[in-house]
Amino acid sequence: MPVLDxxxxxxxxxxxxxxxxxxxxxxxxxxxxLDEVEHADGPRALVTAATGKxxxxxxxxxxxxxxxxQHEEYVVSVHALFARMLALPLVTVAALQGHTFAAGAMFSLxxxxxxxxxxxxxxxxxEADINIPFxxxxxxxxxxxxxxxxxxxxxxxxxxxxxxxxxxHGVVDEAVGADxxxxxxxxxxxxxxxxxxxxxxxxxxxxxxxxxxxxxxxxNPLG
Numbered sequence: 001m002p003v004l005d006x007x008x009x010x011x012x013x014x015x016x017x018x019x020x021x022x023x024x025x026x027x028x029x030x031x032x033x034l035d036e037v038e039h040a041d042g043p044r045a046l047v048t049a050a051t052g053k054x055x056x057x058x059x060x061x062x063x064x065x066x067x068x069x070q071h072e073e074y075v076v077s078v079h080a081l082f083a084r085m086l087a088l089p090l091v092t093v094a095a096l097q098g099h100t101f102a103a104g105a106m107f108s109l110x111x112x113x114x115x116x117x118x119x120x121x122x123x124x125x126x127e128a129d130i131n132i133p134f135x136x137x138x139x140x141x142x143x144x145x146x147x148x149x150x151x152x153x154x155x156x157x158x159x160x161x162x163x164x165x166x167x168x169h170g171v172v173d174e175a176v177g178a179d180x181x182x183x184x185x186x187x188x189x190x191x192x193x194x195x196x197x198x199x200x201x202x203x204x205x206x207x208x209x210x211x212x213x214x215x216x217x218x219x220n221p222l223g
Contacts, residue, residue: 021057055094093114095184095186
């Protein structure tokens with residue numbers, strides 16, 4: 001389960017040391033951590049990190065196939081997590097030390113900034129290869145955070161971006177050595193701890209209003 005720690009004014013949320021798939025209990029744990037960060041006092045920012053081979057491998061398809069009757073409710077909960085991170089009223093940085101795939105890649109895009117390991121690991125939206133279409137909310141999220149040509153390539157070809165490649169295409173903001181991913185993310189977050197509260201929340205909500213509207217739609221999340 002995810003664990004929340006703090007380095008001075010920067011909260012560090014470790015998503016786990018496995019594949020960090022979006023199991024309902026995992027989603028609930030992440031939301032609980034975000035509650036704590038959002039409702040804290042004073043200057044603060046958030047880094048979302050992980051340990052092991054993966055940052056996140058996306059949806060928990062095993063759980064989903066075993067609970068097919070809850071499919072729509074599950075998607076709504078995933079969308080809600082994306083929307084929450086996208087509009088969180090403080091600066092967020094994803095420290096991508098390992099593979100970041102599918103819904104995990106989308107979750108990384110919901111952060112303000114991304115720092116990725118340069119030499120190993122891939123960032124990828126594999127939906128075109130695994131025959132799972134993007135929901136309207138997911139499509140809007142990706143398109144709101146990537147340049148049009150990069151969004152098209154990432155979504156339509158399922159291209160795998162290594163760290164240096166991802167930085168060159170604007171998928172991530174920096175690609176650094178393995179030992180520097182977390183420290184660089186914390187440093188970037190620490191520089192922005194004063195930007196917290198209603199003003200930043202309003203800016204983000206208006207900046208990403210179309211994507212947020214789709215992600216927060218509980219009636220027709222699948223399109």
